[in-house]
Structures are given as C-alpha cells and as structure tokens.
Amino acid sequence: MSPAPDSAYEFADGVPIEPIRPGTTVLVAGPALSRAEDLALSLVADGTDGDGALFVSTNASAENLLDACERSHAAFDPSRAGVIDCTGRDLSGARFDAQVRSISTQSDLTGIGMRFSALYESLYADATEGWVRTGLVSLSSLSMYVDLRSLFQFTQTLTGRIDSARGLGVFAIDPTTHDTKTVNTLGQAVDGRVEVRDAEGDADGELRVRGLPDQPSGWRPFSLS
Numbered sequence: 001m002s003p004a005p006d007s008a009y010e011f012a013d014g015v016p017i018e019p020i021r022p023g024t025t026v027l028v029a030g031p032a033l034s035r036a037e038d039l040a041l042s043l044v045a046d047g048t049d050g051d052g053a054l055f056v057s058t059n060a061s062a063e064n065l066l067d068a069c070e071r072s073h074a075a076f077d078p079s080r081a082g083v084i085d086c087t088g089r090d091l092s093g094a095r096f097d098a099q100v101r102s103i104s105t106q107s108d109l110t111g112i113g114m115r116f117s118a119l120y121e122s123l124y125a126d127a128t129e130g131w132v133r134t135g136l137v138s139l140s141s142l143s144m145y146v147d148l149r150s151l152f153q154f155t156q157t158l159t160g161r162i163d164s165a166r167g168l169g170v171f172a173i174d175p176t177t178h179d180t181k182t183v184n185t186l187g188q189a190v191d192g193r194v195e196v197r198d199a200e201g202d203a204d205g206e207l208r209v210r211g212l213p214d215q216p217s218g219w220r221p222f223s224l225s
Contacts (some may be wrong), residue, residue, distance in 0.1 A: 009133065009168045012046050014223035015039070016207070017194065018215050022131075025159040025169030026212070027139075027187055030196030031176045035205040035224065037137050038072070039196055040172040042224050044135035045069040047168075048077040051131035052123030056112060058086045058141035062100045065137075072224060080126065082119040084112060086142075099123075107145040109154045116158065124165060134162055138172035139186060148182055155189040 008019030020026070028043070030036025044053050057065045062085040069076045078097035085091060086103045094100070099122060101115040116134075123132050136158070143151055155171065162169040171190065175183045187193060192211035199206040203221035 007129070009047065009051075009131070011043055012224075014225070015042065015046075016216060016220040016222055017043075017209060020168060020212065022166035022168070023163040024192070024212070025134075025162050025171065025190045026209075027190045027193045028170055028172045028196060029175045029183070029193055030205070032174050034196050034198055035222075036174070036196040037172045038068075038224055039194070039205070039207065039222065040135055040137055040170045041065070041069060042072065043168075043170045044133040045073045045076050045081075047131065047133045048073075048080040049075050050128035051080070051133050052120075052127035053081040054116070054119055054123055054132060054134045055081070055083045056086065056116065056134070056136040057083055058106050058136075058138060060137070061085055061087050061089050062091065062096065062098070062102075063094060066096065066098055080123070082123050084115050084119065086112060105145070106142055109142075109146060109150060113154065113157060117161070120161065120165065120167075124167075130166065132165065132167045134158070134167060134169045136169070136171040138174065140172075140174040140177050143178065143182065148185060152185055152189060155186055159189055159191075 010019045011017050028040040062083040082099040084101050086106045088104050091102045103111050196207050199221050204224050206219040208219045209215040
C-alpha cells in the first residue's frame with residue numbers, strides 16, 4: 001500500500017525541515033567535520049516506528065551504523081531496517097536484528113543495486129502504508145571507486161526507484177572533496193538539497209533547504225539529541 005496522497009515524511013522536533021512529499025530524494029551536503037552524515041542518518045532512522053529504513057553504507061560497517069542509530073534514537077527499531085554494507089568486511093559470523101547484506105567492493109554498483117531492490121521490496125512489504133526511507137552514506141565515498149558518469153547513472157537509478165515507490169531518499173555528500181562540476185552533476189539527479197554547516201552555541205549545526213517547496217528560508221539551527 002502506498003502512502004496516502006496527502007501524506008508526507010516528517011522529522012524530529014529538533015530538525016527544522018517541514019514534511020517532505022513522498023517520492024522525493026534530497027542531497028545532504030556538508031563537510032566531513034560537520035554533522036551532515038549524522039543528520040542524513042537521523043532523517044532516515046527517525047521513521048522506524050512505522051516506516052522501513054534502508055541504509056547503503058559505504059564508509060561504516062553495518063554494526064557501527066546500527067549502533068549509531070540506536071544510540072541517537074531511542075525509538076529506533078532495527079527490525080524495520082536494512083543495511084547494505086559496502087565496506088567489504090566479513091559478516092559471516094555477525095548477528096543482526098536488521099536485514100544486512102554485504103558487498104565486497106564499493107565499485108560493484110550493479111551488486112549494490114540488486115541488493116537494494118531486494119531489500120527495498122522486503123521493507124516495503126512490512127512498512128506501514130508502504131513507507132520506506134533510504135539513506136546513502138555517502139556518495140563521496142563511492143566517488144573514490146567509480147567515475148562520475150557511472151555514479152550519476154547509479155544515483156538516477158536509485159532516485160527513480162524511490163520516486164516510483166513514493167519513498168524518501170537521503171543521500172550524503174561532502175562537497176569539499178569534489179569540484180563544483182561533480183556536486184552540480186550529482187545534484188541534478190535529486191529533487192533538493194539540505195546544506196549543513198557548523199553552528200555556535202548548543203546546536204549540533206545549522207541547515208538550510210534548497211529546491212523543495214514549502215520549506216523555511218535561510219540557515220536554521222538543528223539538534224540531533
């Protein structure tokens with residue numbers, strides 16, 4: 001069952017992003033020392049009280065990613081989550097409450113895509129009203145193993161599947177590690193961008209949303225705790 005036409009994906013109180021319509025994918029862009037990747041994980045993990053959560057993890061093991069979600073989100077339900085671990089680590093002896101699949105190398109985009117489709121279908125079937133949130137952390141890691149053309153086509157494929165299933169996509173990128181052409185090219189495959197920077201005071205950072213309707217303008221502090 002797909003989300004109702006007037007439904008939207010919502011986020012935690014500390015994250016100043018208005019509900020996002022189904023079928024949308026956003027690029028969460030921020031430097032490595034910012035909380036951009038943590039924010040991307042949060043936007044996906046927030047939904048596991050009823051939604052499915054599918055992570056494509058290129059720079060953290062499935063165990064570390066799930067531990068991070070459980071530490072930062074008291075309501076995180078790993079039984080509603082799936083992880084495609086692209087770090088190449090041996091998972092043969094590991095036990096997970098989540099559905100976990102491994103890829104031996106980040107350059108195997110075909111293998112990632114196949115496992116993505118299988119896991120998405122499983123999570124979609126179990127999720128409330130077909131809600132599934134996808135987090136890819138991160139595009140910058142994948143770019144070290146494949147050329148820009150291949151990465152763009154892969155990103156387009158994922159966003160197309162998310163759109164057709166009325167899901168939510170959250171793809172992290174570190175713009176400081178790429179030239180402007182690369183960031184802009186990958187940005188063409190998504191619907192909008194959430195830019196992240198450091199903040200003074202008690203906030204975990206500041207964000208602003210670009211390219212999506214009905215979002216507040218300007219930089220706003222956010223908190224992930």
